[in-house]
Amino acid sequence: MTAITLSGVKKRYLKNPVVHGVDVTIESGEFVVILGPSGCGKSTLLRMIAGLEDITEGTIAIGDTVVNKLEPRERGCAMVFQNYALYPHMSVAQNIGYALKVSGMPRAEREAKVLKVAKSVGLDPYLTRKPGELSGGQRQRVAMARAMVREPKVFLFDEPFSNLDAKLRVAMRAEVRGLHRGLGVTSVFVTHDQTEAMTLADRLIIMNQGVVEQVGKPSEVYHRPASLFVADFIGSPAMNLVRGFFGEDGHFRHGKGGMIHLPTVAPSLVSQEVSIGIRPELVRRVPANTKDAIAAVVDYTEELGAARLIYADADGSRLIAVDHGTDALGTGMPIHLAIDEADLHVFSQDTGRRIELGAAQRAATNSRINA
Amino acid sequence: MERRAFYRNPILPWLLLAPQLILVLVFFYWPTSQALFWAFTLEQPWGGGNTWAGFNNFLSLFGDTRYWATVGRSAFYAIAATVISMGIALTLAMFVDRALKGTRLFQSVFVWPYAIAAPAAGVAFRFIFAPEAGLIGAVNEIWPGIWNPATNGFHALGMVIVCHAWLGIGYNFIFFLAALQMLPKSLSEAGAMDGARPYRRMLDLQLPLIAPTVFFLLIMNLISSFTDSFGLIDVMTEGGPINATEVMVYKLYVDGFKGLDYSGAAAQSIVLMILVIALTFIQFRWVEKRVHYN
Amino acid sequence: MIERSPIFDFITYATMILGLVLVLVPFWVTIVAGSQSLQEVSQVPLNLWPSGHLLENIQTAWARADLGPKMINSLIVAVGVTTGKIVLAALSAFAIVFFNFKARMLCFWLIFITLMLPLEVRIVPTYSIAANALLPFQTLLDTFGITSLLEMMSGVRVTLEWNLLNSYTGLILPLVATATGTFLYRQFFMTIPDELVEASKMDGSGPIRFFFEVLLPLSRTNMLALATIMFVSSWNQYLWPLLITTDRANFGTVVMQLKALIPAQNGTPDWNVTMAGALIIMLPPLLVVALMQRWFVRGLISRDK
Numbered sequence: 001m002t003a004i005t006l007s008g009v010k011k012r013y014l015k016n017p018v019v020h021g022v023d024v025t026i027e028s029g030e031f032v033v034i035l036g037p038s039g040c041g042k043s044t045l046l047r048m049i050a051g052l053e054d055i056t057e058g059t060i061a062i063g064d065t066v067v068n069k070l071e072p073r074e075r076g077c078a079m080v081f082q083n084y085a086l087y088p089h090m091s092v093a094q095n096i097g098y099a100l101k102v103s104g105m106p107r108a109e110r111e112a113k114v115l116k117v118a119k120s121v122g123l124d125p126y127l128t129r130k131p132g133e134l135s136g137g138q139r140q141r142v143a144m145a146r147a148m149v150r151e152p153k154v155f156l157f158d159e160p161f162s163n164l165d166a167k168l169r170v171a172m173r174a175e176v177r178g179l180h181r182g183l184g185v186t187s188v189f190v191t192h193d194q195t196e197a198m199t200l201a202d203r204l205i206i207m208n209q210g211v212v213e214q215v216g217k218p219s220e221v222y223h224r225p226a227s228l229f230v231a232d233f234i235g236s237p238a239m240n241l242v243r244g245f246f247g248e249d250g251h252f253r254h255g256k257g258g259m260i261h262l263p264t265v266a267p268s269l270v271s272q273e274v275s276i277g278i279r280p281e282l283v284r285r286v287p288a289n290t291k292d293a294i295a296a297v298v299d300y301t302e303e304l305g306a307a308r309l310i311y312a313d314a315d316g317s318r319l320i321a322v323d324h325g326t327d328a329l330g331t332g333m334p335i336h337l338a339i340d341e342a343d344l345h346v347f348s349q350d351t352g353r354r355i356e357l358g359a360a361q362r363a364a365t366n367s368r369i370n371a
Numbered sequence: 372m373e374r375r376a377f378y379r380n381p382i383l384p385w386l387l388l389a390p391q392l393i394l395v396l397v398f399f400y401w402p403t404s405q406a407l408f409w410a411f412t413l414e415q416p417w418g419g420g421n422t423w424a425g426f427n428n429f430l431s432l433f434g435d436t437r438y439w440a441t442v443g444r445s446a447f448y449a450i451a452a453t454v455i456s457m458g459i460a461l462t463l464a465m466f467v468d469r470a471l472k473g474t475r476l477f478q479s480v481f482v483w484p485y486a487i488a489a490p491a492a493g494v495a496f497r498f499i500f501a502p503e504a505g506l507i508g509a510v511n512e513i514w515p516g517i518w519n520p521a522t523n524g525f526h527a528l529g530m531v532i533v534c535h536a537w538l539g540i541g542y543n544f545i546f547f548l549a550a551l552q553m554l555p556k557s558l559s560e561a562g563a564m565d566g567a568r569p570y571r572r573m574l575d576l577q578l579p580l581i582a583p584t585v586f587f588l589l590i591m592n593l594i595s596s597f598t599d600s601f602g603l604i605d606v607m608t609e610g611g612p613i614n615a616t617e618v619m620v621y622k623l624y625v626d627g628f629k630g631l632d633y634s635g636a637a638a639q640s641i642v643l644m645i646l647v648i649a650l651t652f653i654q655f656r657w658v659e660k661r662v663h664y665n
Numbered sequence: 666m667i668e669r670s671p672i673f674d675f676i677t678y679a680t681m682i683l684g685l686v687l688v689l690v691p692f693w694v695t696i697v698a699g700s701q702s703l704q705e706v707s708q709v710p711l712n713l714w715p716s717g718h719l720l721e722n723i724q725t726a727w728a729r730a731d732l733g734p735k736m737i738n739s740l741i742v743a744v745g746v747t748t749g750k751i752v753l754a755a756l757s758a759f760a761i762v763f764f765n766f767k768a769r770m771l772c773f774w775l776i777f778i779t780l781m782l783p784l785e786v787r788i789v790p791t792y793s794i795a796a797n798a799l800l801p802f803q804t805l806l807d808t809f810g811i812t813s814l815l816e817m818m819s820g821v822r823v824t825l826e827w828n829l830l831n832s833y834t835g836l837i838l839p840l841v842a843t844a845t846g847t848f849l850y851r852q853f854f855m856t857i858p859d860e861l862v863e864a865s866k867m868d869g870s871g872p873i874r875f876f877f878e879v880l881l882p883l884s885r886t887n888m889l890a891l892a893t894i895m896f897v898s899s900w901n902q903y904l905w906p907l908l909i910t911t912d913r914a915n916f917g918t919v920v921m922q923l924k925a926l927i928p929a930q931n932g933t934p935d936w937n938v939t940m941a942g943a944l945i946i947m948l949p950p951l952l953v954v955a956l957m958q959r960w961f962v963r964g965l966i967s968r969d970k
Contacts, residue, residue, distance in 0.1 A: 052376065052863050073869030085860035089882040098878075099868035146868075374855070376862035377765035378872040387760035388772055391753045394842035399779045401801040402790030409790075463684040466677045477681045479958055480688055486954035488901035490923045491947040495691040497927065498698060498936050505711030506694065512709055540688060545962055569673045598785040602903035606924050620785055627789045628908065636789045643786050651781045 002076075002153040002186050003028045004049060008058035011044050011210075018044050020210040021058065026188060026203075031180050033189045035197040036207035037233070043158055045207070046190045050156050051075050062154060073102075078147035079156040083163065084139050086131040086146075093118070093127040096145045117149040121175075137168045144179070155180075155187040161196065173199055194234055198222070206230050223368045224345075228352040231277050231345060237309055239277045242317045243349065246270050258315025261292040264341050265357055274355065277345040280309065283321035286338045293336040294319070298329050312337065340364075403644075409637035428638040437614070438622070438639075445618040448532055449596035455536035457588055460543030465573050467544075468551040478548070485541030489602035496534040497607050500526075520608070524615025527608050531616050534603055535596065543588055550584035551577060583657065590654040594647055619643055699723070699941035706937040719941060726942030730922040731914070738836075739900055739918040739949075745837040746899035747892050754846025754891070755884070759876055761847070762854040763862065773851075780844040785904055791839055792908050798827045798838075831912040840899055846891050853887045854880070886960050893961035897950040919946045 004026040011019040019041040026032045034042040047053040049060055051072035059066050067075050078099075086095050097114040105113075118124045121141045131139055140160065147155060157176070161169045177200060180187055191197050197204055198218040206213045206221060206229075214226035225231035231239045244254030248270050250263040262276075286293050296312035296319060310321045312335060321337055329335070342364035346355045356362070413424040432438055460481075467478050484492070502508045502519040510518050520526035558576055567575060601620045604610060610617035610625065617625070623643065627636030693713070698706050700719035705712060727733065761773050784791060794800065803826075806812045815821070829835030857880070865875045903920050910916040926942040928934045954961065 047863075050863075050867065052866065072863075072866040077867065079864070079867045081860040081864060083858060083860050085858065085864035087861065087864075087879055089879075089885075098865075098870075102869040102874065146864075374762065374859055374862075376763075376859040376866070378763055378862075378875075379765055380872065381766075383872060384760035384764040384766050384769075387756040387764075391757035391776060391842075391847065392772065394753070394838060395776055395779055395844075397798055397801055398791060398794060398839045398842035399782075399787075400775075402792075402794050403782070403787055405793050406787065406790035459684070459687065462680060466680045466684075469674075469677055471674060471677055474681070477685055479955065480685055482954065482958060482962070483692070483951060484688060486897050486951040487947050488903065488920045488923075488950070490903050490920055491901075491943050492691060494923050494927060494939060494943045495695045498940060499691065499694055501934075501936070503709075503934060504936060505707070505709040509710035537687075537691065549962070569670055594783070598783045601785055602920075605903070606927070620788075623789065624904070628792075633789065640787060640789045644782055647783075647786055648781055 002063045004154065004186060004188070005061040006045075006049075006058070007061075009045070009048065009055060009060060010057035011041070011048060011053065012056045018210055019048075022212050024205060024212065024215055026186060028186055029184045031177075031187045031189065031200060031202045032205060033191060033197040033201035033203075034205045034207060035191060035194060035201075038192055039209075040207040041210040042190045042192075042205075042207050046156055046158055046188060049075075049154070049188060050077050050079050076153035077156050078150050078152035078154070079158065080143045080147050080160040082159045084131070084143040084160075086139060086142055088131055091128050091130055092123060092134070092142050095131065095142055096123075096149050099146070099150050113149055114145075117145045120148070121145050136164055137172065140164060140168075140172055144176075148179070148183070152185065155185050157187065157189040157191075159191055160189075161191070161193075169196070176200065194236070198234075206233065208233070217369070219369045219371075224354070224365045225277075226354050228275060228277075228347045231347065231354075235279065237280050237320050237322075239279055239345070240283065240319050241275045241277045241347075242319070243273075243275045244317075245273055252276060255314065255316030258294075258317055260294055260339075262341055262344070264360070265344060265346065268357075269346065269355070273349040275347045275349055277347065278339050278343055280320040281322040282339065282343040283319060284338045285310075285321060285323055285325060286336050288334075288336050290336060290338060293338050296335055296337055298331055298333045298335055300331055301329050310335065406637045406640050406644075409634050410641045413634050424634065428634050429642075432635065432638050432642070440614070441617055441619055441622045444528070444616075445597070448528070448535070448600065448618055449593050452532045452535040452539065452596050453589060453592035455532070456539035457543050457585070457592060459536070460540050461547050461585075463540075464544050464547035464551055465577065467548055468577075469569070481544045482541045484538050485545070487538060489535075489538060489599050490606040492534055492538050493603045493606035496530065496537070500530045520612075522612055524612055527612060527616050531600070531603055531607055534607065535600060538599065538603075539592060539595065543592070546584055546588055547581065550581040554580055586657050587654060590650050593650055597643060597647060695940045695944050695947075698936055698939075699944045701937050703933070703935050703937055706940075707934060718937065722937050722941035723945060725935075725938045726926060726945070729938065730919075730925050730942055731917075732919060732922065732942065732945070734915070735917050735919045735922055738833075738916060739920070741833055742836045742840075742902070742906070742918060743896050743900040743949075745833065746840045747895040749837060749841040750846040750895045751888055751891055753841060754850050755881070755888075758847050758850035758854055759880065762851055763872065763875075776844045776847050778844075779842070780848060784839065784843070788904060788908065791905075794839075795829045795835055795909055798829050798835075829909065831910055831916045833916070835909045836906055836916065836918070839905060840902065846895070849887060849891050849894075850884065853884060857883065889957060889960040890962075893953055893957040896953050900950045922946070 006022050006024045006026075009019060009022040010017065022045060034045060036042045044053055048055050049062075051067065051070060051074075055068050059068055061067065062075055062077070087098065090098065093111075093114050096117060097110050100110045100113065115124065115127070118127055121144060123138065123141050123145055126134060126138060131142065134142065143160065161172050164172060173196060176189075189197075189200060201218055203216060204218055204221050205215050208229045214221055214230045216224075216226075221230060222234055225234060225239075228241070232241060242252075242254045244252055244258075246252050246262070246265070246269045250261060250267070251259040252262050252265075253259055260276075294314050296314035299311045299313055299318075301311065301323075302309040307322050307324050310323050310329065312319045312321065314337070319337060342360045344357070344361065346357060347353065348355055410428055411424060411426070413422050413427070463477075463481055467474050467481070498504055499506045500508075500518075500520055502511055502521060507518055518526060520530045554577060558580075597618075597620055600618050601624065604616050604618065604621050608616040610621050619639065620643070623636055623639045626632045626639065630636075694711075696719075697713055697715050698711070699722055700715040700717065701712070701722075702716065702718045705716055705718075757772075757776060761769060761776075797803075803812075829838070861879065862875065865879055870878065901920060902918070906916075906918045906921050910918075910921070913921065923943060923946060926939045928936060928939060
């Protein structure tokens with residue numbers, strides 16, 4: 001089995017840095033998803049592992065071998081490309097078997113292997129067709145079969161589902177997951193779709209502007225975001241993030257004179273410039289006379305079916321709450337919201353990094369992560 | 372435009388390029404530099420090398436009224452042939468683009484002139500226009516002597532131009548039709564919704580949008596009027612009567628290969644090359660602009 | 666069609682039929698005159714219906730202009746230029762598009778500039794090379810003193826000479842030495858997605874394998890287009906063969922013979938023979954274009970962009 005070790009990996013195009021120094025170890029047999037907005041350097045990182053881009057600085061090791069100087073074909077990786085990159089003039093069988101042909105495998109053995117792999121992804125009726133005669137999902141399967149047939153040490157996926165429709169995407173996701181369970185091959189998957197990332201990954205690598213923001217299990221990343229960027233990027237609707245500072249009186253001050261009473265959090269953070277964050281599903285609606293309730297005004301609501309989202313304005317700061325009530329809510333109506341201090345995330349406005357709070361918060365997040 | 376996936380190899384690309392580069396150097400760069408050398412030297416009539424002549428070859432060329440007459444004639448020839456040929460091709464392409472039933476047949480025939488050798492078309496047209504033969508010449512039966520390209524310079528030049536224009540129809544048609552077919556169909560539909568009738572849409576929507584192709588073809592036609600005219604004129608008139616159809620390339624050939632005035636021909640060659648290069652550059656600037664526009 | 670407009674449809678057909686007549690008249694006249702007897706062809710006005718003498722006229726023209734060997738020469742030249750161009754251009758375009766080396770752009774422009782100056786424009790200088798194609802190399806050796814150095818050392822004076830006059834190489838090579846093909850291939854190669862190159866790298870194939878197993882099979886349509894264009898243009902060459910062949914009997918091409926078929930000023934006006942000859946001379950490229958139209962149109966267009 002094969003681990004991938006990236007140490008101090010940097011990439012510059014001409015003078016422009018694209019990847020700023022990545023240190024990550026991908027464990028053997030792990031399914032890792034690199035997630036980030038477009039242009040964050042995630043594809044570049046993947047292509048450096050594949051050997052399609054030079055590594056400007058640092059080393060990448062696959063297993064025990066440093067592969068910096070190795071050609072793509074010598075690295076034992078197979079890749080599924082965004083646009084599939086099928087050879088348009090070759091049949092499905094020829095596409096799948098091409099790598100084996102290049103490596104000089106005898107025809108009989110090759111054909112047997114191709115057939116076996118094609119069967120496993122349900123392509124055996126289409127072996128003689130050309131890629132142009134296949135549907136999007138079928139092409140996707142050919143691309144996967146082409147990668148599988150080589151029995152590689154590492155699978156690389158470069159946004160492979162971005163050309164599929166939503167329904168097919170869900171189906172392919174399950175298939176990839178099943179494939180990984182069956183083969184147990186170390187896999188690296190690049191995407192900008194967070195649902196895809198959350199559902200597929202053993203661990204996520206979240207990148208932004210060439211920097212790794214956080215590495216962790218999906219639940220860890222969701223419930224304990226390591227930075228403002230991650231907090232904002234992961235989750236839909238996005239986390240409520242309110243900028244302000246703590247006063248000595250145990251109140252958090254924000255917006256146009258808004259105050260939130262947070263007595264246990266405040267003392268350690270007095271007068272720091274911070275953002276506090278809370279997931280919308282943890283913002284509760286409470287009756288008007290509740291102690292420490294935050295008074296707000298409804299801007300608008302979005303009906304989701306199972307619940308609704310309330311977009312509210314609290315003294316100039318936007319708060320979103322997931323609400324299960326059924327009463328009529330119109331623009332301008334006053335409501336009252338409450339949050340639990342243990343559910344709070346605090347991020348330094350200076351560094352953008354998470355500030356760890358007390359034991360109560362840790363216990364709350366741990367229980368969610370392990371749930 | 373730039374690719375991301377490259378191969379790297381110190382020798383292989385040179386091996387691949389070598390044959391083409393050698394051919395280009397031997398048959399293009401070397402002779403072209405030779406022409407420059409000749410253009411600025413004078414060859415001794417009895418041999419014994421070339422003497423430096425500076426710009427004298429060019430000065431005597433530009434001082435020659437017969438040369439200027441040739442230049443003017445070439446310009447007229449180029450413009451007339453280009454306008455006629457492009458006009459016909461554009462009209463045909465516009466109508467073929469409507470894709471009515473049976474259009475395919477017309478479409479394939481309109482391409483045919485592209486396949487014909489200039490001298491072969493020249494022979495056919497010479498017969499069509501021959502004063503003694505029974506086609507255009509038949510008018511001489513009614514009004515004797517009214518048509519005779521063998522003696523009348525205007526008639527001869529007109530005959531060559533018509534033939535040249537005919538030859539260009541195929542090439543121009545292909546490009547016009549392709550440009551028209553690349554326009555999105557929704558555009559015509561939007562025009563129809565706005566109440567424009569087919570002929571209006573041709574004038575207001577299609578024509579302005581294929582302007583880049585019009586310009587591209589304009590330049591290609593002008594260049595071809597320098598090049599393809601040789602075979603035509605040699606077969607149809609040999610430059611006559613009394614030089615009435617002598618264009619630049621033909622004069623170049625006559626002076627260089629019949630008159631053996633290499634220095635003068637070289638100077639003419641250089642002038643022609645500069646002209647063609649200038650036209651090509653204009654076209655490149657335009658193509659560049661078009662790319663930005665898109 | 667977007668809407669029904671019978672009047673405009675009528676105009677459309679009328680114009681296209683007019684165009685058809687315009688384009689076909691020279692072909693028709695050639696066929697009609699070529700099939701008539703001397704007497705019929707001399708009629709004024711001409712009867713515009715074919716007669717039955719086509720075969721005998723072709724035989725006369727064939728013998729008069731010695732078209733047998735000339736046809737073979739034309740075929741050799743056209744096939745030679747076409748194959749040469751297809752092979753060389755594919756190689757050079759492959760190097761220019763898929764390899765990263767310092768002089769890449771320089772090489773591209775060196776080849777590309779030749780597009781600008783057609784053979785007819787630089788006919789005088791190109792002709793000068795015909796007597797000795799190796800002259801450039803001789804000059805290089807002379808200028809750098811290598812000739813005299815070798816002479817001193819071995820006592821033999823190096824003289825490189827390769828006369829192209831009256832030879833197939835002379836007819837073919839200068840026509841191969843232009844950028845049309847390279848440019849056409851390049852335009853096509855640029856549309857090959859990067860991923861395809863990368864996929865083949867991942868599959869373990871090197872550049873040569875990629876060239877033969879992926880690139881060439883994908884270029885088939887473009888090769889056919891290039892073949893058509895090159896066949897037509899080399900078959901139709903007139904000026905260059907005229908200059909390079911002084912020995913017309915052995916190395917002349919059919920298009921050069923057209924002029925010999927035209928009736929002399931005061932000779933018999935046997936245009937029927939002339940037209941029959943012209944007909945068979947224009948036939949091969951016309952057939953090629955008519956048969957290959959689909960591919961060649963696509964190829965010609967992609968040259969623009």
